[in-house]
Amino acid sequence: MSTLRERNRLRTRDDIATAAITLFEQHGYEATTTEQIAKAAGVSVATYFRHFPSKEDVLFADEDRSAAAMVERVSERTDRSVSVSALAEPVAAFAVDLEDERTFRLTHLVMTNRQLEPRSLRMRLRWEREVSRRLAAEQGRAEPSQDDSLVASVAITCLATALRFWDKTSSSTGLSDLVRHMFVRCAQVIDEDGQSGQRKVSA
Known part of the structure; x- marks a missing residue:
């Protein structure tokens, strides 16, 4: 059974990925920054990089x-x-x-x-x-x-x-x-x- 901490981690990861996909669609992959993704997901840039080492890692x-x-x-x-x-x-x-x-x-x-x-x-x-x-x-x-x-x-x-x-x-x-x-x-x-x-x- 997953712990509350694990569920929160997965939820945060999912929020970041969802925000990234939406921004990529709206502004293009190249024009979108990790700072914009983090802001749209409601997390800090540091939290973003704890989940995804790079921008393309969100898509993979x-x-x-x-x-x-x-x-x-x-x-x-x-x-x-x-x-x-x-x-x-x-x-x-x-x-x-x-x-x-x-x-x-x-x-x-x-x-x-x-x-x-x-x-x-x-x-x-x-x-x-x-x-x-x-x-x-x-x-x-x-x-x-x-x-x-x-x-x-x-x-x-x-x-x-x-x-x-x-x-x-x-x-x-x-x-x-x-x-x-x-x-x-x-x-x-x-x-x-x-x-x-x-x-x-x-x-």
């Missing part, structure tokens, strides 16, 4: 938790094969947990600010690394193989593409459907390329 506060959640979904899948298709439902299930208004707004901010691209890429690479390690561990390997890494990379690319196009919609729902669509299209594109390659060889 759930990085550790999201990576853990992704691995948990993968570990619970029914299809235990190391394949892209086996990861479609786990990744879609992970996407369901993101389908809320706040995450939708946050995704829009991240996807439309070039200053945030390095941090966004770092999160994506972390997802890939954690998933590939999970696949390797299931096969009794200490380190991911080429197949583990390739499958994880393609699966996370499907998620990243869905996030990019989710940002272009007007609804905070539907991300999981976009993820499933990306997995289907991925299989179709690979199949089409393979068939065209075969036709070229036989011509």
Whole structure:
């Protein structure tokens, strides 16, 4: 059971994040200062930095938790094969947990600010690394193989593409459907390329 102090800490952290997202939307990420965020959240600048080391950390506060959640979904899948298709439902299930208004707004901010691209890429690479390690561990390997890494990379690319196009919609729902669509299209594109390659060889 969480203590009152812990609940207050989480509430303060949430207040800061909410204020930051609103200010970023109103004034732009680059133009917003940590002082403005702290004031809007009703806390001191020192309190802000106790919760978030930098301005961009507000938008990536759930990085550790999201990576853990992704691995948990993968570990619970029914299809235990190391394949892209086996990861479609786990990744879609992970996407369901993101389908809320706040995450939708946050995704829009991240996807439309070039200053945030390095941090966004770092999160994506972390997802890939954690998933590939999970696949390797299931096969009794200490380190991911080429197949583990390739499958994880393609699966996370499907998620990243869905996030990019989710940002272009007007609804905070539907991300999981976009993820499933990306997995289907991925299989179709690979199949089409393979068939065209075969036709070229036989011509």
